[in-house]
Amino acid sequence: xxxxxxxxxxRRPGGIKRFxxxxxxxxxxxxxxxxxxxxxxxxxxxxxxxGITGLIKTYMxxxxxxxxxxxxxYAGDIDLSAGAIVSLVNVVIVAVMASLGDSGVSVLAAxxxxxxxxxxxxxxxxxxxxxxxxxAIVATFATSIFFTGLALWVMPVAGTPxxxxxxxxxxxxxxDVPFVFWAAALLAxxxxxxxxxxxxxxxxxxxxxxxxxxxxxxxxxxxRIRGYAMCGVFAALAAFCxxxxxxxxxxxxxxxxxxxxxxxxxLGGTALAxxxxxxxxxxxxxxxxxxxxxxxxxxxxxxxxxxLVQGLxxxxxxxxxxxxxxxxxx
Amino acid sequence: xxxLVDTLKTxxxxxxxLIFLLLIVGEMLSPxxxxxxxxxxxxxVAALLGIVAAGQNLVILGGREGIDxxxxxxxxxxxxxxxxxxxGQDAGIPLAILGCVxxxxxxxxxxxxxxxxxxxxxxxxxxxxxGVLQGLLVVIRQGIPSGRxxxxxxxxxTQPFLLGLPGIIWLWVLIGLFLAFLLSxxxxxxxxxxxxxxxxxARMAGVPVAAxxxxxxxxxxxxxxxxxxxxxxxxxxSFANVGEQYMLPSIIAVVFGGTxxxxxxxxxxxTMAGAMMLTVLQGILTTVNIDESGRQMIFGATLLLLMLFxxxxxxxxx
Numbered sequence: 001x002x003x004x005x006x007x008x009x010x011r012r013p014g015g016i017k018r019f020x021x022x023x024x025x026x027x028x029x030x031x032x033x034x035x036x037x038x039x040x041x042x043x044x045x046x047x048x049x050x051g052i053t054g055l056i057k058t059y060m061x062x063x064x065x066x067x068x069x070x071x072x073x074y075a076g077d078i079d080l081s082a083g084a085i086v087s088l089v090n091v092v093i094v095a096v097m098a099s100l101g102d103s104g105v106s107v108l109a110a111x112x113x114x115x116x117x118x119x120x121x122x123x124x125x126x127x128x129x130x131x132x133x134x135x136a137i138v139a140t141f142a143t144s145i146f147f148t149g150l151a152l153w154v155m156p157v158a159g160t161p162x163x164x165x166x167x168x169x170x171x172x173x174x175x176d177v178p179f180v181f182w183a184a185a186l187l188a189x190x191x192x193x194x195x196x197x198x199x200x201x202x203x204x205x206x207x208x209x210x211x212x213x214x215x216x217x218x219x220x221x222x223x224r225i226r227g228y229a230m231c232g233v234f235a236a237l238a239a240f241c242x243x244x245x246x247x248x249x250x251x252x253x254x255x256x257x258x259x260x261x262x263x264x265x266x267l268g269g270t271a272l273a274x275x276x277x278x279x280x281x282x283x284x285x286x287x288x289x290x291x292x293x294x295x296x297x298x299x300x301x302x303x304x305x306x307x308l309v310q311g312l313x314x315x316x317x318x319x320x321x322x323x324x325x326x327x328x329x330x
Numbered sequence: 331x332x333x334l335v336d337t338l339k340t341x342x343x344x345x346x347x348l349i350f351l352l353l354i355v356g357e358m359l360s361p362x363x364x365x366x367x368x369x370x371x372x373x374x375v376a377a378l379l380g381i382v383a384a385g386q387n388l389v390i391l392g393g394r395e396g397i398d399x400x401x402x403x404x405x406x407x408x409x410x411x412x413x414x415x416x417x418g419q420d421a422g423i424p425l426a427i428l429g430c431v432x433x434x435x436x437x438x439x440x441x442x443x444x445x446x447x448x449x450x451x452x453x454x455x456x457x458x459x460x461g462v463l464q465g466l467l468v469v470i471r472q473g474i475p476s477g478r479x480x481x482x483x484x485x486x487x488t489q490p491f492l493l494g495l496p497g498i499i500w501l502w503v504l505i506g507l508f509l510a511f512l513l514s515x516x517x518x519x520x521x522x523x524x525x526x527x528x529x530x531x532a533r534m535a536g537v538p539v540a541a542x543x544x545x546x547x548x549x550x551x552x553x554x555x556x557x558x559x560x561x562x563x564x565x566x567x568s569f570a571n572v573g574e575q576y577m578l579p580s581i582i583a584v585v586f587g588g589t590x591x592x593x594x595x596x597x598x599x600x601t602m603a604g605a606m607m608l609t610v611l612q613g614i615l616t617t618v619n620i621d622e623s624g625r626q627m628i629f630g631a632t633l634l635l636l637m638l639f640x641x642x643x644x645x646x647x648x
Contacts, residue, residue: 080578128634133645134638135591137397137581138578138582138591138633141581142582142630142633142634143630145629146627146630149624149625149626149627149628149629150623153623156621156623259399259457259461262457263454263457266454272451272454273395273451304471306468307465307468307469308462308466308468310465311464311465312465315459315461319455322448322449322454323448
């Protein structure tokens with residue numbers, strides 16, 4: 001009996017705790033649903049089919065860039081050039097389409113070249129950070145300056161229009177379903193398939209413990225380069241969406257998106273230190289930023305106060321997300 | 331002999347050698363680049379970056395992935411506040427300094443509290459703060475004229491003050507001496523290195539880790555605020571987001587100065603050299619007659635090349 005009084009049964013983690021541990025994006029999902037509900041209360045039309053289509057159409061690029069950033073963050077790295085890659089691919093595809101004319105073939109050729117450009121940028125980043133062993137923050141800032149220079153070389157000033165075929169498709173419907181929904185569905189399938197490959201797992205292993213991963217025989221340098229390459233490809237996809245949304249080329253269009261993509265990754269429950277996270281969370285994180293922006297507008301914030309309220313709300317969401325996630329994992 | 335080679339390989343010597351080399355290259359590309367007046371102009375610009383980098387340097391030295399992305403926002407905010415408080419009058423200078431330094435300290439304090447007490451990663455906390463500051467800038471600018479620098483302040487930043495050098499350069503030298511003394515000769519300085527290199531050990535040894543780290547972020551805010559005041563003295567009036575150009579370059583100056591981003595290793599003297607090197611490089615690129623795209627490509631590629639000289643990570647070993 002004495003023994004019983006002293007020995008406490010091993011504490012089993014609570015149900016919710018285990019749940020969040022298995023699905024790190026849950027806090028993000030909850031925050032997103034709450035924001036969606038709040039949007040609906042203040043502006044019922046915002047949760048209609050048209051409203052949701054508009055939201056996805058506008059924030060699809062940020063969702064993709066957040067996904068791009070996630071693969072790099074998985075391995076404990078960071079890519080400050082992600083936005084510059086978006087700018088570069090944006091002007092490259094607009095320039096290619098402008099020279100090949102307005103046709104389906106021209107659009108496909110431009111997209112192929114754009115994907116190649118994104119991939120090349122990603123590989124450059126990977127080599128610089130993983131093979132040359134430079135600090136990711138400063139090295140990708142340097143490459144971002146280089147990529148921005150390239151974008152300015154391709155198109156010195158903003159304003160070249162994208163051909164109608166491109167943006168009509170992006171803003172249009174296929175079989176009565178908005179194109180962006182097809183794109184979102186395709187993205188979901190791709191992310192699901194990628195999550196089942198060894199790529200994601202290897203990146204997470206490197207991020208969790210690079211030395212351990214190396215000692216167990218993983219090609220750490222190659223894996224990190226591959227993470228940056230995936231980032232470049234998804235940044236190119238983000239550039240397609242932004243081109244579809246803005247219907248023009250702008251050599252500086254993506255610059256502001258880099259820091260938002262990092263915020264979205266953190267909002268999604270992924271650890272910046274690497275080794276823990278999900279891409280789905282980053283998609284939710286991007287939507288959280290979009291929903292905060294629209295909610296601030298819908299509640300009638302005076303226009304000059306909107307940026308401040310948005311900034312405060314994102315800061316609160318970042319802090320809350322980290323605190324909830326940590327409590328769940330502690 | 332080996333000691334001599336080791337000394338020559340220290341980042342500060344490398345940086346000074348590169349500055350000298352860059353000045354020669356600049357003089358060859360456009361004669362007059364290395365003239366005394368030009369060098370003084372470069373020094374003023376370098377001082378602005380260097381003062382921001384002082385705070386960044388302290389935060390990075392403190393370790394635990396210490397970084398301050400909000401410095402650019404603080405510089406912009408401080409420039410606007412200073413402009414409005416002075417409004418072109420010398421009498422407003424003390425109030426402007428007081429107001430800006432207090433604002434910078436408060437922002438840094440909030441960053442520090444978030445990073446230590448709530449254990450938010452510094453990158454995330456200061457990134458969120460940057461968003462808030464950018465919003466605050468929009469609010470402050472509404473309706474109110476963005477303010478003008480007092481003549482006394484402009485004179486301090488741009489006109490010769492002592493031995494032919496403007497006051498801001500002397501201020502920078504003072505900050506350099508102050509930080510060198512602080513980091514190498516005081517308990518506080520040693521504690522910064524202690525928490526930066528091994529936080530757990532420092533805590534066991536009784537170092538008030540949280541208080542020190544909060545003070546580092548507060549100091550970063552103060553230095554950025556001082557740079558903001560000087561910036562409006564340099565440019566006369568402030569425009570939106572003038573500080574953004576300092577955010578990442580301040581980190582690069584620290585890295586070029588030989589301070590490790592991992593914390594606990596480095597110092598400010600190297601950072602001063604790093605800030606000068608970055609400024610001279612940018613100066614060359616603006617004087618050379620090429621278009622913006624080429625300038626950016628060369629700048630990015632040169633930064634990468636220079637980074638190969640500094641703090642490369644160790645190769646993996648089994």
